[in-house]
Amino acid sequence: MHKWTITTTATGKKRQVQVILYERLQDLRGAVTKYENKNGKSEHLDADVIAICHSFFTQKIGKKQEVELEYPLVNIIRLSREYLTPMIIAHEFAHAAQHIYGLDYLMSWKNPMNGANEEFAEIYGELFNAFWPMIHTQVTFKNSNRTTIKI
Numbered sequence: 643m644h645k646w647t648i649t650t651t652a653t654g655k656k657r658q659v660q661v662i663l664y665e666r667l668q669d670l671r672g673a674v675t676k677y678e679n680k681n682g683k684s685e686h687l688d689a690d691v692i693a694i695c696h697s698f699f700t701q702k703i704g705k706k707q708e709v710e711l712e713y714p715l716v717n718i719i720r721l722s723r724e725y726l727t728p729m730i731i732a733h734e735f736a737h738a739a740q741h742i743y744g745l746d747y748l749m750s751w752k753n754p755m756n757g758a759n760e761e762f763a764e765i766y767g768e769l770f771n772a773f774w775p776m777i778h779t780q781v782t783f784k785n786s787n788r789t790t791i792k793i
């Protein structure tokens with residue numbers, strides 16, 4: 643298992659995404675079940691999950707009380723080495739990016755730009771997946787840690 647924490651300040655707030663790469667799909671599914679049981683969720687317990695982005699905007703203090711997030715970590719992306727493609731990575735990052743956008747600009751799950759917008763993640767993931775094979779053999783990526791883009 644590998645674990646990374648990445649940060650964006652694009653919205654003006656520090657927001658972090660934890661990315662966990664599991665060696666085996668069953669390890670990922672075990673972690674999803676454990677996470678969802680712990681957090682009172684069940685939407686993915688019986689699903690054929692091959693990758694997932696858990697997004698949250700409250701944190702637990704005590705057993706029942708929840709408050710608005712004070713720490714910057716707002717998404718956990720879980721990937722499996724057995725099912726890993728550029729499309730899956732792009733898809734899960736689309737969920738994470740939408741959640742951060744929703745948190746810092748909209749503050750509502752009812753707005754279409756939120757971490758649960760499956761349709762947006764599918765569109766973004768497919769476009770990225772279609773482009774990635776064309777570009778990645780053509781160029782050497784430079785300044786890959788640059789975070790602002792002006793065109």
Ligand SMILES: [Zn+2]
Nearest residue numbers: 733737760763
């Ligand atoms: Zn999705």
